[in-house]
Amino acid sequence: xxxxxxxxxxxxxxxxxxxxxxxxxxxxxxxxxxxxxxxxxxxxxxxxxxxxxxxxxxxxxxxxxxxxxxxxxxxxxxxxxxxxxxxxxxxxxxxxxxxxxxxxxxxxxxxxxxxxxxxxxx
Amino acid sequence: xxxxxxxxxxxxxxxxxxxxxxxxxxxxxxxxxxxxxxxxxxxxxxxxxxxxxxxxxxxxxxxxxxxxxxxxxxxxxxxxxxxxxxxxxxxxxxxxxxxxxxxxxxxxxxxxxxxxxxxxxxxxxxxxxxxxxxxxxxxxxxxxxxxxxxxxxxxxxxxxxxxxxxxxxxxxxxxxxxxxxxxxxxxxxxxxxxxxxxxxxxxxxxxxxxxxxxxxxxxxxxxxxxxxxxxxxxxxxxxxxxxxxxxxxxxxxxxxxxxxxxxxxxxxxxxxxxxxxxxxxxxxxxxx
Numbered sequence: 241x242x243x244x245x246x247x248x249x250x251x252x253x254x255x256x257x258x259x260x261x262x263x264x265x266x267x268x269x270x271x272x273x274x275x276x277x278x279x280x281x282x283x284x285x286x287x288x289x290x291x292x293x294x295x296x297x298x299x300x301x302x303x304x305x306x307x308x309x310x311x312x313x314x315x316x317x318x319x320x321x322x323x324x325x326x327x328x329x330x331x332x333x334x335x336x337x338x339x340x341x342x343x344x345x346x347x348x349x350x351x352x353x354x355x356x357x358x359x360x361x362x
Numbered sequence: 363x364x365x366x367x368x369x370x371x372x373x374x375x376x377x378x379x380x381x382x383x384x385x386x387x388x389x390x391x392x393x394x395x396x397x398x399x400x401x402x403x404x405x406x407x408x409x410x411x412x413x414x415x416x417x418x419x420x421x422x423x424x425x426x427x428x429x430x431x432x433x434x435x436x437x438x439x440x441x442x443x444x445x446x447x448x449x450x451x452x453x454x455x456x457x458x459x460x461x462x463x464x465x466x467x468x469x470x471x472x473x474x475x476x477x478x479x480x481x482x483x484x485x486x487x488x489x490x491x492x493x494x495x496x497x498x499x500x501x502x503x504x505x506x507x508x509x510x511x512x513x514x515x516x517x518x519x520x521x522x523x524x525x526x527x528x529x530x531x532x533x534x535x536x537x538x539x540x541x542x543x544x545x546x547x548x549x550x551x552x553x554x555x556x557x558x559x560x561x562x563x564x565x566x567x568x569x570x571x572x573x574x575x576x577x578x579x580x581x582x583x584x585x586x587x588x589x590x591x592x593x594x595x596x597x598x599x600x601x602x603x604x605x606x607x608x609x610x611x612x613x614x615x616x617x618x619x620x621x622x623x624x625x626x627x628x629x630x631x632x633x634x635x636x637x638x639x640x641x642x643x644x645x646x647x648x649x650x
Contacts, residue, residue: 283441286441287439287440288440288441288456289438289440289441289442289453289456290441292441292442292443292444292453292456293441295444296435296441296444296445296446299444299446314453314456317451317453318444318446318451321444321446321447321449321451322446322447
């Protein structure tokens, strides 16, 4: 399965980005092959609707689950419609979160915030 | 004659100035364009109120006609559309009603429906016809409501109209002042007030509107907003004192100019000064 994590930089030493829609990159991790690629998040520069566009890109990349500290309601609508599961990250560390997911100890992200709509949220 | 009253932030006295000016102006119109929280009607308490709903167009998809080319999704600059599992999803609250997707669709799969975003109330309060724009909670932009109010007012070309603008200098304010003949900038006597004044000052200059400043909440101490006006050579139209009685009347939703002669003459002379400025601007412009 492909996992997506919003991350601050495009290398494996990076950390989890607190923003979903406006994260600079997504780490796409294939659990079977352990391969990683970094996806530029073109939605980050959007005037509005960044979460929708970012979620669309993950749908188009056939992601199966998203590991994120939080997610806005519009992005969640897109991901849920595509039956992509949302998990809450437990720390900033990429490695910890990927291991926890594979060990089955990461919990589902249940609180969906109403979105920041250009009003902060860093 | 359309006079817009604006300020860089809320609470400087836009409604105080526009409501009282309208009250001393004889037969006139008052347009509350602060559609997110209109409060002019609380002062005027208009009678025989009529309501009109305001709506915008949002796309509706015919999923059998849609072949999933995604041209609409790629086109939408606002990211209001997503394509998931062979279906387009519309995020109505993100949609800016540009109509682009409907025009673009090669399959003709998109039509439009009307979505109500607010209303305009029109009523009478003595000499003033009160128009109040009200946006529904949760809507993103009041521009379509203001646009409708301003358009309807164009027919009243000769009549005196006071436009009570939303705070700030964003799209809603631009929409409110675009047809104005003169802009009154209301300013507070603080450093913060100067910052907000400079925002609207830049806006009216950008729109090439004639303007002047009303200094509100004036005290005996130094007034940074006045200093700003003198430095920039901005006409000062009048000064409203920081006065407990005026504040009390205002916070009890009373129109000061209708309650007390002193205030009536204060706002009458302000109006006269505004009209002189407008006449001056007209002469200057005709000579250009």
